[in-house]
Each structure stands twice: as C-alpha cells, then as structure tokens.
Amino acid sequence: MAARFDGSFTQQEPIPEAGIDSVVAILRSGRLHRYNLAGDEAGVVAMLEAAYADWQGARYCLAVTSGGQTMQIALRAAGIGPGDVVATNAFTLAPVPGAIAAVGATGVLVETDADLVIDLDDLIRMARKHRPKALLLSHMRGHLCDMDRAVEICTAHGIILIEDCAHTMGARWSGRMSGNFGLAGCFSTQTYKHMNSGEGGLLTSDDAAFMARATILSGSYMNFASHGAGPALSEYGDARLDMPNTSARMDMVRAAILLPQLPALDRNIDRWAARYDCVAGHLEHHRIVLPKQAAASCRVGSSLQFRVPHLSASQCEDLVRTSAARGVEIKWFGRADPLGFTSAHPSWRYMAAQELPGTDLILATLFDMRIPLTFSLEDCGLIGRILREEALAAGARD
Numbered sequence: 001m002a003a004r005f006d007g008s009f010t011q012q013e014p015i016p017e018a019g020i021d022s023v024v025a026i027l028r029s030g031r032l033h034r035y036n037l038a039g040d041e042a043g044v045v046a047m048l049e050a051a052y053a054d055w056q057g058a059r060y061c062l063a064v065t066s067g068g069q070t071m072q073i074a075l076r077a078a079g080i081g082p083g084d085v086v087a088t089n090a091f092t093l094a095p096v097p098g099a100i101a102a103v104g105a106t107g108v109l110v111e112t113d114a115d116l117v118i119d120l121d122d123l124i125r126m127a128r129k130h131r132p133k134a135l136l137l138s139h140m141r142g143h144l145c146d147m148d149r150a151v152e153i154c155t156a157h158g159i160i161l162i163e164d165c166a167h168t169m170g171a172r173w174s175g176r177m178s179g180n181f182g183l184a185g186c187f188s189t190q191t192y193k194h195m196n197s198g199e200g201g202l203l204t205s206d207d208a209a210f211m212a213r214a215t216i217l218s219g220s221y222m223n224f225a226s227h228g229a230g231p232a233l234s235e236y237g238d239a240r241l242d243m244p245n246t247s248a249r250m251d252m253v254r255a256a257i258l259l260p261q262l263p264a265l266d267r268n269i270d271r272w273a274a275r276y277d278c279v280a281g282h283l284e285h286h287r288i289v290l291p292k293q294a295a296a297s298c299r300v301g302s303s304l305q306f307r308v309p310h311l312s313a314s315q316c317e318d319l320v321r322t323s324a325a326r327g328v329e330i331k332w333f334g335r336a337d338p339l340g341f342t343s344a345h346p347s348w349r350y351m352a353a354q355e356l357p358g359t360d361l362i363l364a365t366l367f368d369m370r371i372p373l374t375f376s377l378e379d380c381g382l383i384g385r386i387l388r389e390e391a392l393a394a395g396a397r398d
C-alpha cells in the first residue's frame with residue numbers, strides 16, 4: 001500500500017511554558033489593557049515592543065492587533081489616502097490589497113515572476129504609468145526580490161517603500177533584515193506566521209515622526225509615553241491631534257504569549273530551513289520547479305511552493321486530491337474560485353480588474369504547502385516522497 005502521512009498541517013507548537021505562566025498571572029491581575037499599568041511598571045506590551053525593535057534592528061516598534069492593521073496604519077501614517085495610488089504584488093494575500101482599500105487608496109498590481117517575487121521591470125512600467133505614491137512590497141511566502149534594485153527603483157521614482165514581512169520575519173537580504181529596507185516593516189503574529197499569538201502585528205520603522213503618527217492611529221488615548229520602543233515625546237506634537245484613533249492596540253495577553261517566543265526565533269529559522277530543504281530535496285526533478293533563491297537571500301522556509309508546469313487544470317486538481325488522500329495537504333493557486341485561501345487577484349473585486357498574464361501563467365500550476373515546526377525531518381521526508389510520486393503520477397494521467 002502507498003505510504004501515507006498522518007500528521008496535521010495546521011498544528012503549531014505549544015506556547016512556551018513561560019508564556020502560559022505569564023498569561024495566567026495577567027488574567028489573575030485583571031490588567032489586560034496595555035495602558036492598565038500599576039505604578040511605574042512597563043507592561044508586557046511595551047516590553048515586547050522594546051525586545052522586538054532590538055531583535056529587528058529597528059529604532060521603533062509598535063504592537064497592534066493584526067498584520068493587516070500594521071499595513072493599514074503604515075499606509076495612513078505615511079500620508080496615503082483617497083486619490084493616492086499604491087502598488088503591490090499581484091501574488092499576495094487578501095489583507096494586502098485589503099489594507100490599500102481600507103485607507104481609500106487605489107491599488108495597482110505588479111506582475112509576479114517564476115521565482116514568485118515581484119517583477120521589477122513591470123514595477124518600473126507601473127511606476128511610469130500610474131505614479132504610485134507607495135509600494136506595499138509583499139514578500140509573499142517568504143520570497144525576497146532583489147532588494148537593492150527594489151530600493152533603487154523606489155528611490156528613483158519617489159515611491160515610499162513599505163514592506164509586508166508576514167512571511168519574512170527573520171529573513172535577510174545581503175545580511176540585512178527584511179523589514180529594514182524602506183520606511184516601515186509590517187509583521188504578523190497570526191497563528192500561521194513565525195510567532196504565534198492567534199492574531200497580532202508588529203510595525204517597525206526608524207522614522208520618528210512616522211512612528212508617532214502610527215502610535216496615535218493605533219489608538220493610544222494619549223498614553224504614548226508608555227510605549228516600549230516609541231519615539232521621543234516631542235515627536236507627538238501635531239500627530240496627537242491630526243491622526244484619528246483606529247483602535248488597534250495589542251493587549252497584554254497576546255504580548256505575554258509572544259515575548260518568550262522571541263528568543264527561539266533564530267533557532268526556529270534553522271529548524272524551518274532543515275525541513276524545507278528536506279522536502280525540496282525530494283522534489284528535485286525536471287518536471288517539478290521550485291522558486292530559485294537568490295544568493296543574497298536568506299529566507300525562512302515556513303512554507304514551500306512548487307510548480308508542475310506541464311499539468312493541465314484537471315491534472316492539478318487531481319494532484320491536490322491524490323496528495324490529500326495520502327494525508328498531504330496542498331493548495332493550488334490556479335483554481336478559478338479560491339478555496340481555503342484568498343491569494344487570487346480576480347477575487348479582489350473591490351479593486352479595478354487588471355490583466356496579469358505573467359502572474360496567471362505562474363499561478364496556473366503553482367502549489368503551496370505549510371511546514372509547521374511540529375513536523376519532524378522524517379515527516380518531511382515522507383511528505384516529499386508522497387508529493388514527488390503524486391506530482392509525477394498526475395502528469396501521466398489523462
């Protein structure tokens with residue numbers, strides 16, 4: 001009988017015991033709101049902001065309720081609003097175009113190349129044609145484009161660069177941390193990202209005035225003095241009256257869940273790399289294409305994508321089905337009606353429809369798999385073997 005995997009693709013690791021203890025203590029105290037501080041205690045949200053800014057190598061960090069909120073707040077704090085154009089990757093997740101729509105800006109989508117990164121030649125074309133005020137650069141599934149060139153293009157065209165690092169927390173380009181290339185880095189601590197608080201987001205920047213605006217936007221109720229990695233109080237002069245309160249604060253419980261996860265991140269990045277390499281090794285075959293990683297890029301392998309370019313649509317559906325029958329859960333980005341995910345640009349009907357033939361061609365035979373750290377290397381070996389067998393079998397069927 002064909003080998004079967006019986007692990008769960010949605011099972012994350014438990015929260016460290018220190019986090020559980022700290023959450024219980026917070027629940028006992030009844031002080032859950034980030035500004036509900038006794039005496040001169042810092043509060044765990046402020047501690048998380050300070051620790052994350054330090055780890056990220058950013059001057060400032062603001063903790064909020066979701067990755068989507070980091071992007072909405074970043075766009076607004078960068079002065080983006082109705083009438084402005086924001087460019088982003090055609091291949092990304094719905095909260096990215098959603099953030100652009102939420103601030104009332106007009107989104108334009110840039111093509112994706114075979115390595116699943118933004119097509120920088122198309123970005124130049126779009127920059128000339130649409131004059132975007134900002135690029136919300138989404139490092140979708142952890143793949144980093146040529147960041148030196150992306151920064152160069154943004155600088156040349158006067159485009160504000162904001163990075164969506166939901167899948168690149170801990171990734172680097174030429175040794176520099178993803179998130180530190182433009183005005184701001186937007187991170188998610190939603191369950192399926194690199195730190196898990198159920199929901200949550202971390203916004204980083206080196207720009208004091210920007211961060212002051214972001215902090216007021218997050219809903220600081222004028223308590224901005226108690227932020228762990230916020231700018232000097234003198235930066236809040238105008239921001240405190242000009243910026244609307246969008247109530248997106250992180251609470252103590254989530255911060256307490258996150259803080260003890262931070263010291264494990266570097267080790268977890270190595271654990272993801274080992275798992276990614278193990279699955280990828282089994283998929284080495286001329287009919288299966290994995291995105292190439294640039295020499296300068298050091299990504300976090302928390303998920304894996306592969307294409308089987310010679311498959312028809314029905315063979316792609318077959319591959320999803322036959323893999324699932326052997327316990328391996330993969331998603332297919334080519335499906336006309338997105339299933340279990342929202343990464344297909346035609347389903348974002350709140351944006352003007354765009355012709356994206358390059359992206360559509362890539363997505364037509366692109367598959368996606370999560371790699372939770374609960375998988376052992378043996379699990380990854382088995383998953384890799386199953387995927388290889390099923391991918392090759394799907395192509396042989398008619």
Ligand SMILES: *Cc1c(COP(=O)(O)O)cnc(C)c1O
Nearest residue numbers: 066067068093095140166188190
């Ligand atoms: C998960 C994700 C986000 C942020 O998502 P939230 O659920 O709002 O935290 C942003 N961009 C991408 C590409 C994502 O996958």
